[in-house]
Amino acid sequence: MKVGFIGLGAMGSAMASNLIAAGHHVTVWNRSEAAAEKLASLGAKVASTPDRAAQGDVLHSMLANDQAVRDVFFDGGLLDAMDPGTVHVNHATISVALARQLAEEHASRGLGYVAAPVFGRPDVAAAGKLNMLVAGAPGAIEKARPLLETLAAKLWPMGESPERANVVKLAGNFMIVSAIESLAEASVLARAYGVDVADFIELMTSTLFASPVYQIYGKAIAEQRFTPPGFALPLGLKDVMLAQDAAHAERVPMPLAGVLRDSLLEALADGAEDMDLAALVRASARRANLDQRP
Amino acid sequence: MKVGFIGLGAMGSAMASNLIAAGHHVTVWNRSEAAAEKLASLGAKVASTPDRAAQGDVLHSMLANDQAVRDVFFDGGLLDAMDPGTVHVNHATISVALARQLAEEHASRGLGYVAAPVFGRPDVAAAGKLNMLVAGAPGAIEKARPLLETLAAKLWPMGESPERANVVKLAGNFMIVSAIESLAEASVLARAYGVDVADFIELMTSTLFASPVYQIYGKAIAEQRFTPPGFALPLGLKDVMLAQDAAHAERVPMPLAGVLRDSLLEALADGAEDMDLAALVRASARRANLDQRP
Amino acid sequence: MKVGFIGLGAMGSAMASNLIAAGHHVTVWNRSEAAAEKLASLGAKVASTPDRAAQGDVLHSMLANDQAVRDVFFDGGLLDAMDPGTVHVNHATISVALARQLAEEHASRGLGYVAAPVFGRPDVAAAGKLNMLVAGAPGAIEKARPLLETLAAKLWPMGESPERANVVKLAGNFMIVSAIESLAEASVLARAYGVDVADFIELMTSTLFASPVYQIYGKAIAEQRFTPPGFALPLGLKDVMLAQDAAHAERVPMPLAGVLRDSLLEALADGAEDMDLAALVRASARRANLDQRP
Amino acid sequence: MKVGFIGLGAMGSAMASNLIAAGHHVTVWNRSEAAAEKLASLGAKVASTPDRAAQGDVLHSMLANDQAVRDVFFDGGLLDAMDPGTVHVNHATISVALARQLAEEHASRGLGYVAAPVFGRPDVAAAGKLNMLVAGAPGAIEKARPLLETLAAKLWPMGESPERANVVKLAGNFMIVSAIESLAEASVLARAYGVDVADFIELMTSTLFASPVYQIYGKAIAEQRFTPPGFALPLGLKDVMLAQDAAHAERVPMPLAGVLRDSLLEALADGAEDMDLAALVRASARRANLDQRP
The missing domain is CATH 3.40.50.720 (NAD(P)-binding Rossmann-like Domain)
Structure with a gap:
């Protein structure tokens, strides 16, 4: 053609x-x-x-x-x-x-x-x-x-209706960011108790969460490797906000999306402009002040 | 032995x-x-x-x-x-x-x-x-x-330290509930735009999220089948609250956990006492008043 | 002139x-x-x-x-x-x-x-x-x-800088909506224990919170009087979202604003389009399913 | 007697x-x-x-x-x-x-x-x-x-029923902490735009929010004076958690309370153990990384 x-x-x-x-x-x-x-x-x-x-x-x-x-x-x-x-x-x-x-x-x-x-x-x-x-x-x-x-x-x-394909794409990206935030918060909790983050992530991503999204971002979190970005964090924020806009237009509350937005903003305020979405874990660790603990 | x-x-x-x-x-x-x-x-x-x-x-x-x-x-x-x-x-x-x-x-x-x-x-x-x-x-x-x-x-x-195994278990259950809430909110957004929820869930759980947790709960959400419970919703709330307790003891903020707690409470207030965790989707749909729309 | x-x-x-x-x-x-x-x-x-x-x-x-x-x-x-x-x-x-x-x-x-x-x-x-x-x-x-x-x-x-006056106005309106949501959640909690909402609100708005915002919206909540709107709920949502936009532009996480947005959306999804901001209490009561309890 | x-x-x-x-x-x-x-x-x-x-x-x-x-x-x-x-x-x-x-x-x-x-x-x-x-x-x-x-x-x-007096007390303390968090987030937003925080707080607490709670904590925020504590931050967290417990027992979702809990935990993780509740503003400013900006 x-x-x-x-x-x-x-x-x-x-x-x-x-x-x-x-x-x-x-x-x-x-x-x-x-x-x-x-x-x-x-x-x-x-x-x-x-x-x-x-x-x-x-x-x-x-x-x-x-x-x-x-x-x-x-x-x-x-x-x-x-x-x-x-x-x-x-x-x-x-x-x-x-x-x-x-x-x-x-x-x-x-x-x-x-x-x-x-x-x-x-x-x-x-x-x-x-x-x-x-x-x-x-x-x-x-x-x-x-x-x-x-x-x-x-x-x-x-x-x-073309917009249905677009809303599904945004819903999917929202799920990706949710998964990373969940992995980030969970791994920070484990780390606060002295658990090795790499061990924790290997466990989760080879059992209950043995799927591409968790494995890709889990590996980055375990290795604290945030550059170069695969899915750039500011683009993740853009997509979460587009999901929020779509939700707003149809009057759909999405409490997780609100949390994601703020966590992404916090990561950006702390220098993640050129990092991967996996850098959400930096915001989680920062909230708990983990890196400054004795 | x-x-x-x-x-x-x-x-x-x-x-x-x-x-x-x-x-x-x-x-x-x-x-x-x-x-x-x-x-x-x-x-x-x-x-x-x-x-x-x-x-x-x-x-x-x-x-x-x-x-x-x-x-x-x-x-x-x-x-x-x-x-x-x-x-x-x-x-x-x-x-x-x-x-x-x-x-x-x-x-x-x-x-x-x-x-x-x-x-x-x-x-x-x-x-x-x-x-x-x-x-x-x-x-x-x-x-x-x-x-x-x-x-x-x-x-x-x-x-x-024995408690490390326990905190990892709680962190894992927190991740399970997070995954369900994410799937619930995303599928309600898609549904508000007329997307068939079963189509949406098949897509997500056979591609990006092709892992046991998403597939098990996704199927229940797609089929609106909440009883008998595999993982009873009140037990999910109990575990999220135990994760919050563990987080509190070590001063770890977990914003997703706060959202999960309230979404679970909302489902319970609306009759999910004997239902599966997948009934979180009922709370999401209820917040958007989806079932009452013309 | x-x-x-x-x-x-x-x-x-x-x-x-x-x-x-x-x-x-x-x-x-x-x-x-x-x-x-x-x-x-x-x-x-x-x-x-x-x-x-x-x-x-x-x-x-x-x-x-x-x-x-x-x-x-x-x-x-x-x-x-x-x-x-x-x-x-x-x-x-x-x-x-x-x-x-x-x-x-x-x-x-x-x-x-x-x-x-x-x-x-x-x-x-x-x-x-x-x-x-x-x-x-x-x-x-x-x-x-x-x-x-x-x-x-x-x-x-x-x-x-002119925008400073505008951001202060938005910050103030954000505080107004926060105050109403706080009053709404607190009064629903009290009501769930059998406390008379009017008593609760009289107490709060004549002591710790004896200020115009609490008194005006508290009265409306106590009397369940949501029309005609003094400050229309959709305009409150508009202003919270403008505050979020301003916060986004400067990378300022505002977790309360995220909660307000969803609570307002929930009220709108349940028919508060022509109501006053005080109708936030309807969303709070609905989440707890208070009106359907025996 | x-x-x-x-x-x-x-x-x-x-x-x-x-x-x-x-x-x-x-x-x-x-x-x-x-x-x-x-x-x-x-x-x-x-x-x-x-x-x-x-x-x-x-x-x-x-x-x-x-x-x-x-x-x-x-x-x-x-x-x-x-x-x-x-x-x-x-x-x-x-x-x-x-x-x-x-x-x-x-x-x-x-x-x-x-x-x-x-x-x-x-x-x-x-x-x-x-x-x-x-x-x-x-x-x-x-x-x-x-x-x-x-x-x-x-x-x-x-x-x-004696517990009604107690739940009202907890609901009131929840409202106090909500008010401070709201003031904290709003003042950080204003500050991010170059507004003088003391000016902002004087405006808010002498007009819309001219009530004791806002004036007491507003003054402390404006002066960045967090010790000695009038209402110690860990006690505020205790009371928010008691409100959450009361809400849980009656299945009442309280999304603001979840935000308060995490913001208080974040302040504690960053050294506010002996500070006043007004130190919530430190957590807000920290999330936006305001003190590290050029």
Whole structure:
């Protein structure tokens, strides 16, 4: 198929590469050109403006956040420039409010729109093994399906309202941060009693909590290794706040989210700006003043 | 070996059965006799009083809570009646304060004492596949080791201070309740947007959170099946409060624990007295008034 | 002085009336005309567009929220239409982010800008007895001072950065909601033990907490009188969230604010959309299921 | 009247002095003798054992906490030694559980029992201006009334169940700690924006929150003066936990109480053991890392 791809960060680049490798004709655009050139070396055509990447059957976008999406599609005019036959597949983790607005703006212009946020880090994206949530009009999804199946280990249908895929993505990220905070508080309690944190975490993550999230962040906590970030702590805060916004819009109290927000803020106030989410444990230990004890 | 076993609830009975099956000479005692008789049919000798079960090499106890332990060992006089050569292995989930007191009281009488709380439900106990935390004097542990290895898939050494095994058990149970609350809040958020809760839970528990705790409680939440309880909600509250007590004693703030306590209380106030911990989702849905929405 | 006044809700109308009564030449504008006409009957000149109200020495604005301020000053073009000699005194409760943006936009156009949010309900405004926080360039404040003194019992200087007055206003409203939540939780606890809530509240608000906030909301709680709202619950939520935004921008954890947000959301989910902040007690009682107890 | 008084801390001594000054025949007992001797110089008779202070018409007790009450009345045997005609008036801040137990134990012995906890610091006690909550059998209260009126500015009847007076006392102390935490978080937010904390607190405590609690603790926060403690922070934590216990017994979620507990623990972990409750602001500032900012 003729495919466009906008947003070539670590995730987007890995995904676009897979589309190229699967034989599709991929035109890419990125705000900074270096990433686009790397894709060119794999066979992509590089567009000088976003609208030139949006002329194919499907346009994928994997932009960093709400602002980046607004800059390109609204302020940058891409929505108005898109070919009516093109289906836009939006992989970004965005707010539910923007998700709803995008759905409306595409519909009013007769453009196909699919929300397809993903779970998985760049290495998983490179392996084409993402878990991809998919929501939108059935026709649009069908058109994009071969591409989505190239990118994902599994597609998880979430219905026709695009924002459902986005709220599920935010709920999932909320669960990730909850798991880390829980591990952080528990390990600090154990440590206050003289238990070796690495022992504690090995126990938990090889038995009751033998799942990827606990193992990845548990290892980082046990090793006190917070850089480079896999999932940067400020991005975790952004996603918790997006979950809170979504909850607010539908009047859903989420007491855990409130705790997470403050714990993340506390970590940031103490220098975790460039650290991984696992640095939540620094906030837990700090509250108990563990590092200053005799 | 000559072994005593006190406390024959679902867990204790399964464990004592395994000791019998492994060829040990087991004398059992239980407050109500019915459970003891069942063990007799498997080959156990039934003692009419606790002290008669405490004459062997090792005395296991698996009592329900602090009060039951105090009733038997302190008020019932068992500590004073035990043979100095006997090692007491305490499998119960008890407070750190009682753990410390038990350690002192055994030591002052020259009795061996091992804290050996376990993770695993009765079916896991029956299969001899428990994860067992072990803390105490090395000599006492060595004496009991063949028995412990009969009961457990793995022994997790936690050092010489018995209370360390207990605090780890409480920290683990705190993590279990945290995981359920997180799943509850996330699924209520998704549901408020029209997402099918079973779909959401299948996604989460077969990908990022593909571990026993999430799968067991996730299934119950998806099916709205809260009885009979696997892990009764009031016991979950008891354990969260024991974790808070342990945290208080060492001045460790645990904001998640505070949220869990209130969410559990709310579920209890709304009729979850005989339900499973998964009924935390009822409190989440109630806060959002989901069941009353048009 | 020649004065403009934009935004004639209950507060704005009362304030503008006082300026008229003090002998100033007041030109008013309001989105809906009815309010403006009432002021006309007191002697105000009615402007057909905001910019015609902005030709005097000082322009007061008392708009409902960030959006209303943006609509008039940015999208409506008022900032560009204002006379450079005019000082804008903004009494609205707005976000710190907008406060900063307004300060910059006024400065870049050479316009004077004073943030002057107030504490006090409409009856206090009508009596000219507001407590007014004042921040901005000294020259601009001096020019407006006679007008501000007409409106306020006392001016509270908060320095030269306008957003300081706004953050203090938000911090104050956060304290108001905290006080109500505290009174709500305490009275529900007392009620659960059979204590008469009115007795409890009379005790507290005539001794330790004998201050306006506790007395006003305490009376409403004791009488279960939640309509009409004095301070509407959704506006309280808006202000708590603005306080959270301000805290987020400076990395300040505020755990009480997180609790307030959820308690307010819970009240809204249960039908408090048109009720007073005192309806927080309904959420407290609901969590304890007090109304359903035998 | 012939009166006994047990427990001569700062509060008890001031109260007993007032009873002496009012012409009653007061026999005192205290664990450490120094305090008793001071009362002797004012005219009290000093008893060598508690039961000798318990022979009059009314026995007042003002002991430090649950443990002290249990030591004297249960373990020390005072309950069994009391004259059946004596009414025991208990002024201590104790748990609701102990309050209920005391009510039962007095009743089963035919002893009169009145719970009469107080609000007010030692200087208020010395002035005879306490606010006193009173609950118990009407006959017992009537017998003690002249004494209570000597001690209090006002008696607040709370019904016949003694524990109601105690739960109201705990609810009041919970409100005090809530108020301080609210003031602490708000002032830290303001400070993060460069607002002078003393200015902020003067504003709040002379307008919306012009009541004793806010003024006393606000002054301490503004002056960063945390020693000597007026209301010691560990005692505040004790009372919050007693409120939580009372709430737990009746299944009442109290989310604010959970936040207070952790904030108090954090202050204690950071060295506030001998400080006033106002030191809660240190925990707030620490979470935001305010003291380490450039």
